[in-house]
Amino acid sequence: MDFTISAEHQQLRTTLREFFEAEAPIDEVARFDRDEEFNSELYRKAAGLGLCGMGFGEEYGGSDADQISICIAVEEVARASAALAYAWLPTATFCAKGIARFGTDEQKKEILPKVADGTVRIAMGLSEPEAGSDLTHLSTRAVRDGDDFVINGQKVFTTGADTADYIFAFVRTDPDASASKGLSVLLIPKGTEGVTVQPLRKLAGQATHTCEVFLHDVRVPKxxxxxxxxxxxxxxxxLMDAERIYVGAEGTGLGQGALDMALKYARERVQFGKPIIEHQAVAHMLADMAMDVQTSRLITWQAAWKLEQGLDCTMEASMAKVHGSEAGTRCAGRGMQILGGYSYMVEYGMERYWRETKLYEIAGGTNQIMRNMIAKQLGRRGL
Structure with missing residues (x-):
């Protein structure tokens, strides 16, 4: 058992940390969120570092990065900007990976190189108004009509759909079959007739819009x-085990960001004649934050290692998702307490972490669903 991070992994973290601190400072991220404007230049520059090709191989312009590398990248992106994470993760680590694993050669050749260079983004169309955790209630229909599919229905929480080039849409192609046999995936290109996208107002990451998508007689080729x-x-x-591991990494990254910010403030802020880090109440909160970040990272990396080895990691991925997301929420809450009144000020950035963390307890399967899965796995194979 070796807990030493490799030189390559450390260099990746250093490179990404320096890049985002230069290209995504707190005030810039806040400005794009306030204006609800997608930062396409930041996305393009991030793609230039190889982030967008991490989920597939070199033959399509990617890198086929190992799972620990992806977790490190996810941490650093989440630490920098939720809006960037919302655009990058569905594209690179879910939809593009889905095309790489399950798509046709033509789809791979056409789409993946453009994903890798940052010129194509993909939004995931899974949730519906009446179907979130329960896939059996997905009702968006796709009916074969000659060489086309005709799609009718509605998707919600389709983040980035208004600026993405494709929607990776889960649709019901056999209404009489069970959920495990009646669903299919169709790529819906941007601008297809019959697609209406409506951005929704939300709490955090506003620079990448979360959208409702209405599909009326939308025709796509077979x-x-x-x-x-x-x-x-x-x-x-x-793809879900990997997604849940990455959600754990997002929570870890947010927790790390909150810890870094709180630690810097606690060293500089003087009250009662000494830096507040020397007051035990503050020091204990910082210690709790550090323990949350470290345990979150370790449990996430263990799940990532198992995924890399091709081992069953459903329980570990669920644990990483639950622990990482809740650790991030706890760290952001303690960070707010340490910064006191300044935590409410946008220019300090802590309030953004506080707003951003909650999503990860919900997205990718609620933590209550995850606990059900953990218990089921315990009953099946133990710990």
Whole structure:
């Protein structure tokens, strides 16, 4: 057992930390969120570092990065900007990876190199008004009509749909089959007739809009089917362990950002004649934050290692998601307390972490659903 981070992993963290501190300072991130304007230049520059090609191989312009590298990248992106994470993660680590694993050769050749260079983004269309955790209630329909599919329905929480080039849409292609056999995935190109996208107002990461998508007689060619007809569930479940690990890494990154900010403030802020880090109440909160970040990182990396080895990691991925997201929330809350009144000020940045953390207890499967999964796995194989 070796807990030493490799030189390559350390260099990746250093490179990304320096890049985001230069290119995504607190005031710039706050400005784009305030104006609800997507920072396409930051996304393009991040792609130039290789971030957008981490989920697939070099033959398509990617790097086929190992899972620890992806977790490090996710931490640093989450620490810098939720809006960037909302645009990057669905594109690079879910949709593009889904195309790489399940798509046709033509889809891979056409789309993946453009994902890698940052010129194509993909929004994930899974949730619906009446279907979130419960996939059996997905009702968006796609009916075969000659060489096309005709799609009707509605998606919600489709983040980035208004500026993405494709929607990676989960649709019901067999209304009489079970959820495990009746779902398929279709790529819906930007600007397709019958697609209406409505941005929603939200709490955090406003620079990347979360959208409602209405699909009325939307026609896409049969070549846009990703994977086998009726096997969409296998795509979802084939990617979900990784997604939940990355959510754990997002929580870790937010916790690390809150800790870094709180620690800097506590060293500089003087009250009652000494820096507040020397007051035990503050020191204990910082210690708790450090323990949360470290345990979150370790449990996430363990799950990532198992995923890399091809081992069953559903329980570990669920644990990483729950612990990482809740650790991030706790760290942001303690950071708010340490900064006191200044925590409410946008220019300090702590309030952004506080707003951003809550999503990760919900997205990727609520933490209550995750606890059910952990308990089920315990019953099946133990710890």
């Amino acid at each position: 070549e846009n089917l990703v994977g086998e007809l009726g096997r969409g569930s296998s795509i979802i479940f084939g």
